[in-house]
Amino acid sequence: MALDTPVIAPDAPERPAPTRPPAPTGPAAAPAPDGEAAREPGIKLAIRDLDLFYGTFRAVREVTMEIRANEITAIIGPSGCGKSTFLRSINRMHELTRNATVRGQILLDGTDIYAPSVDAVDLRRFVGMVFQRPNPFPTMSIYDNVVAGLRLGGGAAKADYDEVVERCLTGAGLWDEVKDKLRQGGTSLSGGQQQRLCIARAMAVDPEVILMDEPASALDPVATLRIEELMLELRGRYTIVIVTHNMQQASRVSDQTAFFSMNEDRAGYLVEMDRTAQIFTNPREKLTEDYVSGRFG
Amino acid sequence: MTGSVVVREGTFADRLLAARGSRRKTIDRIARSIALAATIACIIPLAAVLLYVVVKGAGALNLDLITKPSKALGTGGGALQAWLGTLQMVALATLFAVPIGILSGIFVSEFAGNRAARAVRFASDVMVGIPSILVGVFIYALLVLPFKQFNAFAGGVALAVIMIPVIQRTTEEVLQLVPRELREGALALGVPTWRTTVSVVLPTAKAGILTGVMLGVARAAGETAPLLFTSLGSRLVNVGDLGKPMDSLTLFIYNGARSPITALNEQAWGAALLLLLLVLGINVAVRFRSMGGTRA
Numbered sequence: 001m002a003l004d005t006p007v008i009a010p011d012a013p014e015r016p017a018p019t020r021p022p023a024p025t026g027p028a029a030a031p032a033p034d035g036e037a038a039r040e041p042g043i044k045l046a047i048r049d050l051d052l053f054y055g056t057f058r059a060v061r062e063v064t065m066e067i068r069a070n071e072i073t074a075i076i077g078p079s080g081c082g083k084s085t086f087l088r089s090i091n092r093m094h095e096l097t098r099n100a101t102v103r104g105q106i107l108l109d110g111t112d113i114y115a116p117s118v119d120a121v122d123l124r125r126f127v128g129m130v131f132q133r134p135n136p137f138p139t140m141s142i143y144d145n146v147v148a149g150l151r152l153g154g155g156a157a158k159a160d161y162d163e164v165v166e167r168c169l170t171g172a173g174l175w176d177e178v179k180d181k182l183r184q185g186g187t188s189l190s191g192g193q194q195q196r197l198c199i200a201r202a203m204a205v206d207p208e209v210i211l212m213d214e215p216a217s218a219l220d221p222v223a224t225l226r227i228e229e230l231m232l233e234l235r236g237r238y239t240i241v242i243v244t245h246n247m248q249q250a251s252r253v254s255d256q257t258a259f260f261s262m263n264e265d266r267a268g269y270l271v272e273m274d275r276t277a278q279i280f281t282n283p284r285e286k287l288t289e290d291y292v293s294g295r296f297g
Numbered sequence: 298m299t300g301s302v303v304v305r306e307g308t309f310a311d312r313l314l315a316a317r318g319s320r321r322k323t324i325d326r327i328a329r330s331i332a333l334a335a336t337i338a339c340i341i342p343l344a345a346v347l348l349y350v351v352v353k354g355a356g357a358l359n360l361d362l363i364t365k366p367s368k369a370l371g372t373g374g375g376a377l378q379a380w381l382g383t384l385q386m387v388a389l390a391t392l393f394a395v396p397i398g399i400l401s402g403i404f405v406s407e408f409a410g411n412r413a414a415r416a417v418r419f420a421s422d423v424m425v426g427i428p429s430i431l432v433g434v435f436i437y438a439l440l441v442l443p444f445k446q447f448n449a450f451a452g453g454v455a456l457a458v459i460m461i462p463v464i465q466r467t468t469e470e471v472l473q474l475v476p477r478e479l480r481e482g483a484l485a486l487g488v489p490t491w492r493t494t495v496s497v498v499l500p501t502a503k504a505g506i507l508t509g510v511m512l513g514v515a516r517a518a519g520e521t522a523p524l525l526f527t528s529l530g531s532r533l534v535n536v537g538d539l540g541k542p543m544d545s546l547t548l549f550i551y552n553g554a555r556s557p558i559t560a561l562n563e564q565a566w567g568a569a570l571l572l573l574l575l576v577l578g579i580n581v582a583v584r585f586r587s588m589g590g591t592r593a
Contacts, residue, residue, distance in 0.1 A: 091485060093484065093485060096481070096484065098411075121488075121490075122487065123487075124485055124486065125486070125487030129481075129485035131481065131482065135476070135478040135479055135481070135482040136482075137482070137483070137497050138479075139497075139500035139501055148483065148496075149486030149488065152483065152486070152488040152492045152493070152496050152497075153486060153487045153488050153489075198482070201486065202485070202486065205486055205487060
């Protein structure tokens with residue numbers, strides 16, 4: 001298992017070289033060694049040679065990157081470059097799509113989440129997700145929405161729901177707005193409030209990683225700002241990975257930024273990843289510079 | 298794309314006038330009229346049937362019809378045994394058809410692979426279209442002949458066979474309308490698939506599933522042919538003895554309408570109105586209850 005060198009897998013059919021050379025993957029740091037040894041402090045997720053397929057179509061190609069613990073990592077890139085697909089592979093939502101398959105490794109604190117011994121349902125309690133469109137459960141009250149994961153997930157010991165609801169809604173910056181109407185339906189809230197409710201719902205199961213798939217793209221600027229402030233408050237407690245189309249958003253909230261693009265084969269790949277300031281001011285790749293300066297995509 | 302300036306002739310009002318599509322407007326008017334006529338043609342039979350039943354039935358629908366059974370011989374009495382029979386057999390059929398129909402609808406929508414789903418869907422569509430008399434004959438062979446006895450149980454099963462595909466198809470279609478985001482929202486919290494289905498998907502689709510059940514009930518309550526071969530019909534009040542023949546409103550109507558005796562014809566009209574009110578009443582009651590309890 002030569003995982004330390006992110007070379008092109010021998011069984012992957014090589015394509016004629018694109019006009020731009022395939023981007024070197026992975027951060028500038030020396031490649032991490034194999035398996036358990038990869039458990040460096042500060043690295044929450046280590047992704048190794050990840051390929052994601054829909055049937056025979058390869059949507060994401062050979063992504064190798066490391067995501068730092070308790071920081072915010074933004075993933076940016078043009079439409080269709082596999083950002084969301086990549087994000088959904090981190091909590092194994094990708095495999096819910098028919099014919100979707102995965103090749104490569106994602107290590108969470110050194111454990112491969114695609115190992116046969118790992119159950120996807122269990123994993124998702126540790127890796128939560130917030131979606132593009134707010135999706136509170138329409139048949140449940142605000143209160144029930146927050147504790148839905150605890151109540152329906154089973155397994156966990158019966159918690160003090162009242163305490164959880166207050167703590168998570170406070171954490172999501174929603175408590176003062178809804179504390180007097182906890183029994184009302186979750187869908188009675190405004191879009192921005194609904195999204196914060198969904199974040200509270202994700203926090204209630206006490207995850208270690210929260211994935212956000214364009215969490216503010218369906219919201220107005222004011223609600224977007226609230227979500228961004230919330231993310232900054234959550235930083236330090238959770239490892240957050242956010243996919244966003246909004247480059248200002250990425251530069252405002254994230255510590256690290258990964259830029260994805262795609263070639264003629266429509267397979268998305270990681271162009272480069274670096275400190276956010278670096279990506280937006282002095283990227284290593286021309287392609288990145290063109291994208292962040294708005295020249296394409 | 299900077300070209301030379303285009304100079305147009307006349308004023309804008311002139312050009313607007315020249316572009317007026319009188320032909321388009323005529324065609325629009327004709328097409329609308331045809332659509333409206335078709336809609337009216339669609340509603341007339343429904344309104345006519347309802348009106349006719351109400352007018353003819355209102356006179357015959359009295360307390361005697363509801364509270365008294367038919368006389369064993371001759372005319373007179375009421376339709377007590379008939380509506381009691383309808384209620385019992387439809388209830389029995391609902392008991393069988395609701396779990397089977399809803400569960401198979403859930404299976405097809407949530408768990409089946411493409412090919413299995415298509416097969417079940419096809420089977421259900423065929424079942425909906427099968428002439429109900431064939432269902433009667435089939436259950437006759439299965440549950441009447443072996444016992445040499447027409448019985449209410451066979452009637453209930455025959456009605457269940459008719460209800461199942463109706464409930465199955467509506468359940469499946471309604472579940473398909475539940476947004477994928479809701480399922481994913483639950484799964485992303487670490488909720489197992491079965492629990493997501495039971496606690497998130499089903500409550501969201503509750504009203505639609507209920508509609509499917511009501512469609513099935515209405516359909517079963519209105520069937521005559523499957524009962525001719527199974528529960529046969531009876532002039533005696535039968536409450537709870539599923540091994541014996543049982544009457545139904547539809548059989549009562551069938552027999553009364555064919556009779557040369559005017560009094561029985563009139564009773565049949567009364568029973569028809571009663572059946573209409575019964576189905577309507579069940580519908581309203583169920584809807585009212587489910588609206589009162591929106592909290593899942």
